[in-house]
Amino acid sequence: MANTIWTTEEFTCESCGMNYTATREEHPDKRSGSFSCRICNAEVHYWSGYHHFFNWQAVRSKVPVFGKKK
Ligand SMILES: [Zn+2]
Numbered sequence: 479m480a481n482t483i484w485t486t487e488e489f490t491c492e493s494c495g496m497n498y499t500a501t502r503e504e505h506p507d508k509r510s511g512s513f514s515c516r517i518c519n520a521e522v523h524y525w526s527g528y529h530h531f532f533n534w535q536a537v538r539s540k541v542p543v544f545g546k547k548k
Contacts, residue, residue, distance in 0.1 A: 482503060482504070483503070483504045484501050484502065484503055485501070485502045486499055486500070486501055486502070487499065487500055487501075487502050487531070488537070489513075489522050489523045490522075491515040491517065491518065491520055491522045492520065492522075493515060493518045493520035494515060494517050494518040494520070496515055496516075496517050496518075496522075496536060497536070497537040497538075498513070498515075498522060498534055498535060498536055498537060499534075499535050499537055500513065500523070500531040500532065500533060500534045500535070501531065501532055501533040502529055502530070502531055503529060503530050503531075503532065504528060504529050505528050505529055505530055506528065507528070508526070508527060508528055509525070509526070509527070509528070509529065509530040510524075510525060510526035510527075511524075511525060511530060511531065512524040512525070513531065513534050516536060
């Protein structure tokens, strides 16, 4: 698969503010999946489409996004 496109995207847990990065891989067929926070088990991201996310990693050294209330 020489023409596979991988990009890294960042996500933040809405519940506890933990940051994650994941590698996005384009797919010719439709995929879906989800990732749950390793700290509080809330769903961080759900995807459905012609891509897939893998290699989820926690990011510790970023500015926290606490206090995001509506
Ligand atoms: Zn969390």
